[in-house]
Amino acid sequence: RWQRPLTAASDMSLQLYYDRAQRAEDFVGQQHDTLDLEFQHRSQVGVRHRLVWGLGYRQVATRVDLSPIISADSDRFRLESWNAFAQDEISLWDERLRLTLGLKVEDNDFSGLEYQPAVRTLWKFSEHASVWGAVSRAVRAPSIMERHSALRAATLAPGTASPPIPLPVVLEAGGNPRFDSEYLVAYEAGLRSRPFERLALDVAVYYNDYDDLRTVDGDSFRIAPDGSHAIVSTAFNNNAEGDAYGAEIGADWLVRDGWRLIGAYSYIDLRLRSANNRVNVGSGTVERNAPERQLSLRSQHTLAEDVAVDLWLRYVDDSASAALNQRVIETIDAYWDLDLRLAWLPRPDVELELVAQNLLDGARFEGDMEALTTTQVEVQRAVYAALRLRF
Structure with a gap:
């Protein structure tokens, strides 16, 4: 990253980075080589305007090790994107x-x-309080999988498909070259206040309007040539839309010097529907992917100059997990849990800590992979120690 001042009221920066990421799993291997270049210019124009503008370029070269579970038009892809932005x-x-x-x-x-x-x-309407609002549009571009690959998402045992048949049913999801971007328009508003010197409050509400959401539909049914199983093939399409209402409340209370309590509560109501009356998205499974309510309380307590104790209590509402085909559904129960952290600083640049996670539940299921039906893995209780050195 190269940064330099241009005048007393402006500066510029140029950033270049390269990254290689490799991932190996039982059913697929991936390698991504990313090259990213970004230029930014910042300036103060008069008393009122602070301008930022920039240009960017990104290239991602992907290599995929295919398998009987995942296939694609090619095992190598190269994607490029250009961007320009401005803000005042x-x-x-x-x-x-x-x-x-x-x-x-x-x-x-x-x-x-x-x-x-x-x-x-x-708008800062008083010395200790302000209100804010925002309207923004966001885009999620298609991925390689959604455009150019196909996967064998699951195999259902005989008699478990709907309607039931006396054969195993293989569920396949295929890429669609016509699959397009998903769109979001977000409306947000909030209040930030410090009613007392040691207490800060933050309240926010939002409404999200979604269009062209991804669906997996267009079922076609066939029997394998050898008669051993049936195959249901689907494809990625943009046949859903929806909206979400939500609120978030946060509080930060400095009880006394060395002891801070941080609380947060969030609520979301997500509703999806078919954009063309041909797709069933009303089962509630997708809507329940996100827990409706979450609650969090953190306690950060410095017992002495060199000893600290942190507690994190949280509640997560029940939800559901489903593969892309939405035929394999798991209910995720609501839960409470608690984390504990003990820290000791024998010197200002040395910290020893002992962390215990998930103290209230020895193991729990939190969700499956989106694309494939795999062996369920539970989140386990964990205890670990760490040594941190600061230079």
């Missing part, structure tokens, strides 16, 4: 009101030209 942060009304306007434009190999505008505003 405007200070108004003696800096008590801030308006931020932004736009990002991206051109990628799969979905072409995409744009993502955003508008944010913040």
Whole structure:
């Protein structure tokens, strides 16, 4: 990363990085080589405007080791994307009101030209309180799997498919070259307040409007040539839409010097529906992928200058887990859990810590892989020690 000032009120930066990531699993191996280049220019224009603009380029070369479970049009892919963005942060009304306007434009190999505008505003109506609001648009471009690969997602035992048949049923999901981007328009608003010197509150509400969401549909049924099993083939499409309402509440209370309590609560109500009345997305499975309610309470306590004790109590509502085909569904029970951390600093640059996780539950199921039906693995209780050296 290279950064330098241009004038007293402006500077620029140029960043280049390369990354190689390899992943080997029983059913597929992947290697991703990523090259990313980004330029940014920042400047203060007059008293009111703080401008940021930039350009970016990314290239990702992917190699896939195929298997009987996963197939693709090719075992090598190279994807390129270009982007440009600009943002203007405007200070108004003696800096008590801030308006931020932004736009990002991206051109990628799969979905072409995409744009993502955003508008944010913040009003500081008192010395200790402010309200804010935002409207933004986000885009998720297709992946290689959704466009050019196919996978054998699951095999159902005889009599367990719907409708039941006396043969094993192999579920296949195939890529679709016409699969397009998913779109989101998000509306957000919130209040930040410090009613007392040691207490900070944060409340936010949001509404998300989703379009062209991914579905796995278009079932075709056939019997294998040898008659040993049946095959149900589906494809990725953009046949769903939906919306989500939610709220988040946070509090940070400095009980006394050396002891802090941090609490958080979140709620989400997600509703999905068919965009063309041909796809059944109303079973509630996808909506329940995210827990409806979550609660968290952290205690950070410094007992002495060199000893600290942290506790993290949390509650997660029940949810559901389903593979892409939505035929293999698992219920994930609600749970409470507690983590504990003990830390000792014999010197300012040395820290020893002992961490215990999931103290209230020895093991629990938290979800399956999205694409494949695999052996379930539970999250286990864990205890570990760590040594941290600071230089």
